[in-house]
Amino acid sequence: MIRIQNLNQQYGGTRILWDLNLDITEGACTCIMGRNGVGKTTLLKCLMGLLPASSGSIEYNGRELTKVSAEQRAPSGIGYVPQGRDIFPMLTVEENLRLGLLARKDNAKDIPEKIFELFPVLNDMLHRRGGDLSGGQQQQLAIGRALVLDPKVLILDEPNEGIQPNIVKQIGDVIVKLNQEEGLTVVLVEQKLGFARRVGQEFRLMEKGRIVASDPMANLSDDLIRQHLAV
Numbered sequence: 001m002i003r004i005q006n007l008n009q010q011y012g013g014t015r016i017l018w019d020l021n022l023d024i025t026e027g028a029c030t031c032i033m034g035r036n037g038v039g040k041t042t043l044l045k046c047l048m049g050l051l052p053a054s055s056g057s058i059e060y061n062g063r064e065l066t067k068v069s070a071e072q073r074a075p076s077g078i079g080y081v082p083q084g085r086d087i088f089p090m091l092t093v094e095e096n097l098r099l100g101l102l103a104r105k106d107n108a109k110d111i112p113e114k115i116f117e118l119f120p121v122l123n124d125m126l127h128r129r130g131g132d133l134s135g136g137q138q139q140q141l142a143i144g145r146a147l148v149l150d151p152k153v154l155i156l157d158e159p160n161e162g163i164q165p166n167i168v169k170q171i172g173d174v175i176v177k178l179n180q181e182e183g184l185t186v187v188l189v190e191q192k193l194g195f196a197r198r199v200g201q202e203f204r205l206m207e208k209g210r211i212v213a214s215d216p217m218a219n220l221s222d223d224l225i226r227q228h229l230a231v
């Protein structure tokens with residue numbers, strides 16, 4: 001579904017991604033894992049067109065994305081929940097969710113009911129400002145906003161960072177439901193091993209700007225963890 005080949009990226013003179021190759025299987029939940037600073041967020045930003053690739057190709061369903069503007073990538077079916085959530089604090093929950101409608105191709109006018117079934121708290125807080133929500137609720141709002149788009153693939157960058165355990169559990173339940181019951185393709189940058197094992201079917205390990213191991217989650221061995229994840 002997504003095929004990245006020989007992707008290179010640099011900030012100024014510092015090269016971050018090095019001839020990176022990555023395949024994402026349709027219908028799977030794939031966890032991209034690796035220590036801090038290996039380039040996971042940079043990889044997702046390149047995928048979303050928020051950072052330019054220096055060279056290489058990113059194919060989505062056979063279409064070359066590096067030539068597609070960032071604004072066009074969401075309507076093509078890619079939902080993105082950035083690290084740090086990025087909701088609009090002065091807008092209400094409803095207004096934040098409505099922003100997701102703008103990226104839909106079908107001019108839908110209403111927020112899908114499903115969003116409130118997945119995250120009932122968003123309905124309870126519909127008219128509150130985004131900035132008044134707790135960190136966990138803001139994360140649910142950010143995921144809800146990406147889902148308003150009705151994406152074919154949902155990309156999440158460390159959705160559980162700094163979030164209380166009961167909301168981490170709820171977010172995990174939603175990811176499992178969307179992926180396993182509804183067949184949504186999920187790409188998840190995740191540092192928490194337990195969470196990755198619970199929701200993911202595939203892993204990709206990153207080290208110094210490259211993918212160094214790719215396999216089904218069941219094959220994530222203690223050896224690989226020691227080599228590429230332990231600090």
Ligand SMILES: Nc1ncnc2c1ncn2[C@@H]1O[C@H](COP(=O)(O)OP(=O)(O)OP(=O)(O)O)[C@@H](O)[C@H]1O
Nearest residue numbers: 011012014016034035036037038039040041042043
């Ligand atoms: N705007 C920037 N300008 C220059 N260097 C940057 C910038 N953003 C990130 N970097 C550097 O790029 C490298 C990769 O960062 P990136 O955020 O992609 O890693 P990461 O694996 O997502 O890490 P983390 O888990 O800490 O978020 C790091 O060395 C970081 O310092």
